[in-house]
Amino acid sequence: MAKAKIEFNKETYIEWFRLMMLIRRFEEKSAQLYGQQKIRGFCHLYIGQEAVVAGTMSAITKDDSMITAYRDHGQAIACGMSPESVMAELYGKVTGCSKGKGGSMHMFSREHNFFGGHGIVGGQIPLGAGIAFAEKYKGTKNVCVCYMGDGAVRQGSLHETFNMAMLWKLPVIFVCENNQYAMGTSVERTTNVTDIYKIGLAYDMPSEQVNGMRCEDVHHSMEKAVERARKGDGPSFIEMRTYRYRGHSMSDPAKYRGKDEVEDYKTKDPIEQVRQTILEQKWLSEADLEKLEDGIVGQVEAAVEFAENSDYPSTDELYTDVYQEDYPFIME
Numbered sequence: 001m002a003k004a005k006i007e008f009n010k011e012t013y014i015e016w017f018r019l020m021m022l023i024r025r026f027e028e029k030s031a032q033l034y035g036q037q038k039i040r041g042f043c044h045l046y047i048g049q050e051a052v053v054a055g056t057m058s059a060i061t062k063d064d065s066m067i068t069a070y071r072d073h074g075q076a077i078a079c080g081m082s083p084e085s086v087m088a089e090l091y092g093k094v095t096g097c098s099k100g101k102g103g104s105m106h107m108f109s110r111e112h113n114f115f116g117g118h119g120i121v122g123g124q125i126p127l128g129a130g131i132a133f134a135e136k137y138k139g140t141k142n143v144c145v146c147y148m149g150d151g152a153v154r155q156g157s158l159h160e161t162f163n164m165a166m167l168w169k170l171p172v173i174f175v176c177e178n179n180q181y182a183m184g185t186s187v188e189r190t191t192n193v194t195d196i197y198k199i200g201l202a203y204d205m206p207s208e209q210v211n212g213m214r215c216e217d218v219h220h221s222m223e224k225a226v227e228r229a230r231k232g233d234g235p236s237f238i239e240m241r242t243y244r245y246r247g248h249s250m251s252d253p254a255k256y257r258g259k260d261e262v263e264d265y266k267t268k269d270p271i272e273q274v275r276q277t278i279l280e281q282k283w284l285s286e287a288d289l290e291k292l293e294d295g296i297v298g299q300v301e302a303a304v305e306f307a308e309n310s311d312y313p314s315t316d317e318l319y320t321d322v323y324q325e326d327y328p329f330i331m332e
Contacts, residue, residue: 056175
């Protein structure tokens with residue numbers, strides 16, 4: 001049997017592996033810390049879905065923006081936010097990216113063009129279009145990648161946003177991370193149209209369904225959408241078919257699905273697919289990959305130590321960053 005064609009270079013595959021492994025180990029550690037009550041409140045893990053953001057990052061630039069829902073740790077790290085700032089936010093510490101006020105669901109970094117982390121289901125969809133509107137208004141070529149889950153596509157605001165985005169040809173890429181379940185309800189139980197990408201076709205929006213377990217497929221789809229947006233041709237809608245190995249949140253035992261289903265998806269694990277390509281091409285050895293993984297584990301442990309040694313916010317901070325009295329908006 002002939003080997004599969006290698007579409008990307010060594011550096012791209014190694015970066016995919018590094019990023020996905022960092023997210024995986026970070027999330028596994030977060031689950032452990034949640035069990036120890038070091039992390040409290042809501043906590044939604046990205047384990048299994050790493051290829052969606054890894055394939056996206058290789059197709060966009062640092063000047064592009066990203067916004068997502070509350071399963072946001074992976075995207076935050078992928079955008080360049082330090083594991084320390086993300087872990088400290090999970091701890092509710094003042095050194096966190098949102099000063100300890102947002103927690104798991106509300107990561108944010110203007111420096112890295114990451115605009116959340118939103119706890120309201122579908123709340124980020126119109127905001128993503130708004131960010132794209134700002135880029136078009138300013139005359140840049142930057143795009144906004146707006147993630148949502150399969151449950152969020154049931155929100156009415158999605159349809160309003162899709163209509164406006166197409167009407168105004170906004171440079172936004174809507175990405176549905178279809179991990180098969182909206183909390184505990186399968187897609188099949190919520191809609192007659194199980195191919196979610198078809199929703200975009202009602203607005204003449206270029207839409208397609210992609211294997212979200214393969215970085216290569218994600219990259220190709222995002223690359224097309226990014227090029228279209230930069231040319232001024234407007235938005236795209238991509239349904240990434242992916243899977244979360246854990247429950248919806250840390251409080252979800254996921255009894256609504258069988259073990260066989262989970263194990264079947266694990267045979268398509270995105271990290272293992274990239275690992276095998278790296279080994280087959282002899283770009284790195286098993287020992288090299290183990291060394292890389294050890295360094296990532298050390299990076300995560302350093303993030304935990306940073307969070308442990310950081311302070312909680314002062315009570316003086318209770319009302320800061322909540323309300324802006326003198327917004328610098330100039331009427332002409």
